[in-house]
Amino acid sequence: MEGNKGGVTLALVIIVVIALGMTYILSAPTVEGITPTNFSHKYVASVHLGANANGWDFPTGPYNFDNGTVNPTFYYKVGTLVYYNVTEEDDLPHTLTIGYDGSATSTIGSSLIANPGLIKKSPTSYEFTSKSYTVVTESQLTQVPGHTASGKYPFQTAGVYTYWCTVHPTTMFGLIFVNATSAGTSVQFHQLNNTPVLQNGLDSLNSFNFKYQCTIPNTIATITGENFEGQ
Amino acid sequence: MSFLPVSYQALPGVVAGATHYVLEVMIILTILGVLTFYIYYLISSRKEAVEEAAGKEGYTDSSEYVRDKMYGRKRKADFSMFIYDDAKSIGLRYIFTGIAFLFLAGSFGVMMRVSLVDPNPVVISPVLYDIFLTQHATLMIYMFALGVGFGFAYYLLPSYLRLKKDNMGTLSSVAYWIWLLGGALFVVSRSSMRWYMYPPLSLQLTPYGAGMANWLAVIAMELIFIGITMASIIVLKIIFLDRADDMPLSKMPIFAWSIVFTLIMVVSSDPPLMVGLGMLFYDFFNPVFFTASSNTVLNFAILFWFWGHPIVYIAVLPFFGLIYEIIQKFTGGKVYSYSSAIIGMGTLLIFSELVWGHHLLNSGLGVDWVLFFTTTSFVVVIPSAISVFNWIATLWTADRIRLSTPMLFVINAIFDFILGGIEGVMLANDSFNEIAHGTYFVTGHFHFIFVGMTLGVTMAVFYMLYPTFSGGRVYNERLAKWHFYITAFGSFLMSFSWSVGGFLGMPRAVAGYFPFFQPYQDSAIIGGVIIGIGQLVFLYNIATSWLKKPVTDTNNAFETVEDIPAAVSEAEPLAKDTQAVNGGE
Numbered sequence: 001m002e003g004n005k006g007g008v009t010l011a012l013v014i015i016v017v018i019a020l021g022m023t024y025i026l027s028a029p030t031v032e033g034i035t036p037t038n039f040s041h042k043y044v045a046s047v048h049l050g051a052n053a054n055g056w057d058f059p060t061g062p063y064n065f066d067n068g069t070v071n072p073t074f075y076y077k078v079g080t081l082v083y084y085n086v087t088e089e090d091d092l093p094h095t096l097t098i099g100y101d102g103s104a105t106s107t108i109g110s111s112l113i114a115n116p117g118l119i120k121k122s123p124t125s126y127e128f129t130s131k132s133y134t135v136v137t138e139s140q141l142t143q144v145p146g147h148t149a150s151g152k153y154p155f156q157t158a159g160v161y162t163y164w165c166t167v168h169p170t171t172m173f174g175l176i177f178v179n180a181t182s183a184g185t186s187v188q189f190h191q192l193n194n195t196p197v198l199q200n201g202l203d204s205l206n207s208f209n210f211k212y213q214c215t216i217p218n219t220i221a222t223i224t225g226e227n228f229e230g231q
Numbered sequence: 232m233s234f235l236p237v238s239y240q241a242l243p244g245v246v247a248g249a250t251h252y253v254l255e256v257m258i259i260l261t262i263l264g265v266l267t268f269y270i271y272y273l274i275s276s277r278k279e280a281v282e283e284a285a286g287k288e289g290y291t292d293s294s295e296y297v298r299d300k301m302y303g304r305k306r307k308a309d310f311s312m313f314i315y316d317d318a319k320s321i322g323l324r325y326i327f328t329g330i331a332f333l334f335l336a337g338s339f340g341v342m343m344r345v346s347l348v349d350p351n352p353v354v355i356s357p358v359l360y361d362i363f364l365t366q367h368a369t370l371m372i373y374m375f376a377l378g379v380g381f382g383f384a385y386y387l388l389p390s391y392l393r394l395k396k397d398n399m400g401t402l403s404s405v406a407y408w409i410w411l412l413g414g415a416l417f418v419v420s421r422s423s424m425r426w427y428m429y430p431p432l433s434l435q436l437t438p439y440g441a442g443m444a445n446w447l448a449v450i451a452m453e454l455i456f457i458g459i460t461m462a463s464i465i466v467l468k469i470i471f472l473d474r475a476d477d478m479p480l481s482k483m484p485i486f487a488w489s490i491v492f493t494l495i496m497v498v499s500s501d502p503p504l505m506v507g508l509g510m511l512f513y514d515f516f517n518p519v520f521f522t523a524s525s526n527t528v529l530n531f532a533i534l535f536w537f538w539g540h541p542i543v544y545i546a547v548l549p550f551f552g553l554i555y556e557i558i559q560k561f562t563g564g565k566v567y568s569y570s571s572a573i574i575g576m577g578t579l580l581i582f583s584e585l586v587w588g589h590h591l592l593n594s595g596l597g598v599d600w601v602l603f604f605t606t607t608s609f610v611v612v613i614p615s616a617i618s619v620f621n622w623i624a625t626l627w628t629a630d631r632i633r634l635s636t637p638m639l640f641v642i643n644a645i646f647d648f649i650l651g652g653i654e655g656v657m658l659a660n661d662s663f664n665e666i667a668h669g670t671y672f673v674t675g676h677f678h679f680i681f682v683g684m685t686l687g688v689t690m691a692v693f694y695m696l697y698p699t700f701s702g703g704r705v706y707n708e709r710l711a712k713w714h715f716y717i718t719a720f721g722s723f724l725m726s727f728s729w730s731v732g733g734f735l736g737m738p739r740a741v742a743g744y745f746p747f748f749q750p751y752q753d754s755a756i757i758g759g760v761i762i763g764i765g766q767l768v769f770l771y772n773i774a775t776s777w778l779k780k781p782v783t784d785t786n787n788a789f790e791t792v793e794d795i796p797a798a799v800s801e802a803e804p805l806a807k808d809t810q811a812v813n814g815g816e
Contacts, residue, residue, distance in 0.1 A: 004701070004702065004704075004777055004778070005777070005778065006308060006309060006700075006701060006777045007701070007773040007774040007775070007776065007777025007778065008774045008777065008778065010327065010330075010770075010773060010774065010777075011770050011771075011773070011774040013331060014330075014331055014334045014335075014770060017331050017334065017335050018334055018335055018338045020259060020262070021335045021338070021339075021418055022338060022339075022342070024255070024259055024418065024419075024421070025339070025359065025362055025363060025366065025418075025421060026355070026359065027255060028358070028359060028362055028421045028438065028442075029438050029443060
């Protein structure tokens with residue numbers, strides 16, 4: 001009876017078990033996909049977007065997607081919680097992902113403001129930013145035109161944000177500017193023709209809701225008292 | 232990555248979403264499946280040989296043939312322990328699985344320690360810390376401490392009690408696999424609900440709640456409970472019905488008694504939590520039990536701690552018994568007082584059911600109940616002290632004590648048990664408990680006992696059984712001594728730093744701490760890493776010494792030839808086919 005590899009086998013099994021277990025636990029989903037629990041928002045807004053591989057579609061009227069603005073730019077005050085309703089317009093997979101590009105004065109921020117076309121030239125520079133968050137995931141969508149999925153995103157930091165679809169990053173993208181100045185209680189809302197529309201927070205919510213027939217997921221009372229984890 | 236009150240600082244490269252999670256689980260299950268198939272391939276030919284041999288001798292059930300053939304033999308550790316289901320093979324399965332989980336959960340513990348180098352959680356995120364915390368605690372208690380306890384019971388009791396028959400192997404095997412499946416699924420669940428599973432946290436299926444797959448963790452816990460309940464009943468049956476006729480209860484080895492008390496605790500205390508877990512699982516779909524307005528989550532806490540305190544004793548009581556046995560082997564004498572040993576452990580069984588409320592002293596039980604639980608918790612000192620003084624008296628009256636590695640582990644276990652026990656008595660005082668309950672003082676208290684006693688005595692018994700496990704090889708005594716000194720020093724440093732820091736108010740079970748506590752955390756980190764290094768020395772020692780030629784016989788101090796009547800048949804060579812089964816040695 002010569003040497004036996006029993007002990008080596010035991011050691012190898014233990015090493016494999018530790019390696020597998022460690023890797024598995026360390027790859028656990030942690031912060032991504034989670035809205036913060038302690039975010040106290042001042043304003044609420046709701047946006048209805050059409051997911052179309054040719055570009056994000058912003059409807060000009062109720063159920064009127066085809067005549068909308070493509071890839072509109074949005075303006076919000078700091079502290080706005082935005083509810084996103086995404087209606088599928090084609091049979092392709094999409095996501096609605098939002099990433100923080102930096103403050104408006106940072107290099108990337110100012111260059112984006114100066115030339116929004118930049119983001120189209122090098123989509124990967126923002127697509128894989130570590131600070132991105134997918135509001136509406138691929139698995140929430142069904143590739144059935146007309147189906148709507150929802151998500152929410154709180155804008156806590158002033159600066160430039162990009163929203164895009166990770167499946168179609170070269171066509172479906174746009175900018176969001178979050179303004180830090182706190183003059184007035186108004187929400188700077190979506191704008192067309194580069195003219196921000198200034199409205200009172202609740203009024204804007206209601207008028208927007210009325211005007212575009214957007215679905216507000218909860219009543220105001222529920223929203224303000226809501227716990228944001230586990231959406 | 233900075234501390235994360237602000238969200239969206241996601242880990243780069245990690246993609247969230249159910250699809251990716253399923254993919255990840257599938258990849259890991261595939262790897263495990265391939266490994267399992269390889270092992271199956273290795274053993275299937277042996278299994279065929281066994282069936283053939285069994286058929287020749289007229290057995291219809293090959294397992295029964297194996298049990299008859301293996302009965303009374305000292306059992307070597309090899310792959311065949313996973314196909315044979317005689318009591319000793321089952322014991323080996325439990326022992327080696329328990330040790331594998333010790334290393335897995337231990338690596339989680341070291342990871343937690345290392346992540347606390349900075350007051351802010353800069354190494355791993357708080358969510359990961361919570362997962363490591365939950366996994367470390369649950370795996371250590373249910374898979375390591377309980378597993379090794381069952382392992383030693385299954386392995387040693389057939390020799391100790393000279394069993395008349397060994398006929399529950401198939402059920403034991405089923406219990407083992409259910410238990411192992413439960414443990415594996417608990418890791419897969421990546422739950423972060425702490426080991427006590429309080430709702431409403433455990434009902435939140437998010438990474439910031441109790442984990443995305445926490446429902447799986449609840450199922451896993453139920454599986455573990457089914458496994459250990461089955462195994463407990465089988466071992467109790469072995470002890471009470473199958474032991475040799477000439478062995479009355481009053482002359483049973485102390486280890487057998489400690490197992491009796493442990494298993495009575497298991498079968499009498501785990502039904503409340505099994506029911507509680509069932510209700511908790513129902514609450515995932517229809518929250519009518521614990522989070523409904525007509526109920527309170529405290530009800531779950533009570534169901535849990537009715538089991539939660541006995542499990543703490545379950546994790547140490549078999550090792551009480553083993554300490555008695557080991558001391559006798561290394562002093563060459565009998566234990567100082569047999570009857571007080573039994574009385575001490577038996578009273579511990581009774582009190583384990585009466586003190587569970589001291590885990591909930593701060594929950595508003597009311598003054599009357601707090602007085603009751605505080606009093607009973609103080610009274611627990613008496614049976615514990617009976618055992619401690621019995622050990623000391625046995626050592627005191629011995630002619631000489633052989634201080635080889637297992638005995639060193641045992642002496643350290645007694646020392647650490649006294650320290651941890653005194654901290655436990657302090658915690659039983661309600662006014663002190665109110666201050667120290669949420670601090671590292673509690674962590675220091677039970678790590679003194681668990682690392683010192685549960686881990687230490689496990690290592691002592693493993694070293695003593697090593698010649699039998701390895702087929703006549705001896706471990707390197709020098710490395711084993713190093714293993715002991717490193718482990719003992721590291722465990723003392725870690726638990727003592729926690730105790731002092733906790734006394735000053737260092738909060739436990741959180742991913743960060745106030746910079747004021749840096750020295751206590753730093754020394755605990757050093758202690759924790761030192762313990763880890765000590766276990767690597769152990770692993771290296773086992774791996775290398777197993778590679779050498781056998782130099783001694785396969786006897787061990789626990790099961791000498793005289794202890795085993797059937798060992799006479801060891802003189803006869805095994806049947807040829809059985810030799811093939813055993814690997815042709």
